[in-house]
Amino acid sequence: xxxxxxxxxxxxxxxxxxxxxxxxxxxxxxxxxxxxxxxxxxxxxxxxxxxxxxxxxxxxxxxxxxxxxxxxxxxxxxxxxxxxxxxxxxxxxxxxxxxxxxxxxxxxxxxxxxxxxxxxxxxxxxxxxxxxxxxxxxxxxxxxxxxxxxxxxxxxxxxxxxxxxxxxxxxxxxxxxxxxxxxxxxxxxxxxxxxxxxxxxxxxxxxxxxxxxxxxxxxxxxxxxxxxxxxxxxxxxxxxxxxxxxxxxxxxxxxxxxxxxxxxxxxxxxxxxxxxx
Ligand code: NAD
Numbered sequence: 001x002x003x004x005x006x007x008x009x010x011x012x013x014x015x016x017x018x019x020x021x022x023x024x025x026x027x028x029x030x031x032x033x034x035x036x037x038x039x040x041x042x043x044x045x046x047x048x049x050x051x052x053x054x055x056x057x058x059x060x061x062x063x064x065x066x067x068x069x070x071x072x073x074x075x076x077x078x079x080x081x082x083x084x085x086x087x088x089x090x091x092x093x094x095x096x097x098x099x100x101x102x103x104x105x106x107x108x109x110x111x112x113x114x115x116x117x118x119x120x121x122x123x124x125x126x127x128x129x130x131x132x133x134x135x136x137x138x139x140x141x142x143x144x145x146x147x148x149x150x151x152x153x154x155x156x157x158x159x160x161x162x163x164x165x166x167x168x169x170x171x172x173x174x175x176x177x178x179x180x181x182x183x184x185x186x187x188x189x190x191x192x193x194x195x196x197x198x199x200x201x202x203x204x205x206x207x208x209x210x211x212x213x214x215x216x217x218x219x220x221x222x223x224x225x226x227x228x229x230x231x232x233x234x235x236x237x238x239x240x241x242x243x244x245x246x247x248x249x250x251x252x253x254x255x256x257x258x259x260x261x262x263x264x265x266x267x268x269x270x271x272x273x274x275x276x277x
Pocket of ligand 1: 020021022023024046047109140141162163187188189190191192193194197214215229230231232233237240241267
């Protein structure tokens with residue numbers, strides 16, 4: 001099986017294009033799932049403070065015996081910590097919980113337009129970045145108009161924007177904006193939390209290329225150049241989702257999946273979502 005390609009972020013840091021997502025994995029299952037993913041070959045884990053499993057992700061990495069520097073670890077600022085002082089506190093706490101002295105990528109989880117000001121929060125992330133305790137900083141669920149404000153009011157362009165993308169919500173407008181501004185796009189819920197896997201077009205392509213619908217969908221993201229991190233606790237699926245680098249989709253198969261677009265967002269609209277846990 002060929003190696004996972006990397007994407008170079010706008011500050012030169014390399015991120016593996018395929019990672020392992022741990023949203024909705026219970027803390028008690030996270031260490032084992034992380035270890036299984038690392039055993040299979042994943043070297044990029046996507047967690048968040050709000051997932052409640054940062055500690056167990058870190059335990060899985062340590063207990064696997066893999067060098068910390070060989071795994072790319074992302075975490076995210078919880079929604080309740082947007083005030084700059086609270087941002088510093090939350091970042092320190094993530095490091096403390098994980099017993100790490102740095103993170104690879106730290107993201108503002110949601111812009112929360114009606115809660116404080118995400119530009120001030122971004123300035124706090126810039127300060128953390130300048131302290132050397134995180135290799136790259138970015139955002140999640142930011143729309144182009146949010147990114148425009150960061151560009152106008154600060155001097156650091158986010159390295160990544162993590163947004164909902166799957167065949168039913170291809171987000172080509174936000175992806176194009178990210179690309180024009182040197183921001184890497186990360187696709188969350190890449191298989192639409194499983195909802196795209198029965199789609200007749202995807203099933204048909206999967207039969208034609210002798211792969212599963214999940215593999216075809218993940219391959220579609222990879223060929224579009226986005227970064228993905230499917231979630232599963234099932235060892236067979238963890239392995240299945242990793243085995244996507246020894247086949248290619250033809251242009252017409254890519255186009256047929258991109259044309260699906262049915263249904264739109266599964267998750268919240270970032271312009272309206274202001275939820276604090
Ligand atoms: P996903 O698209 O990865 O789908 C996960 C679901 O699909 C799970 O229920 C799993 O059982 C099932 N599944 C996984 N592999 C399968 C396979 N091969 N065959 C059949 N079913 C399979 O959804 P997700 O977990 O929402 O997204 C992935 C990651 O993205 C998360 O774990 C998290 O790291 C990140 N995420 C970020 C945000 C954000 O706001 N930034 C929001 C949601 C998710």
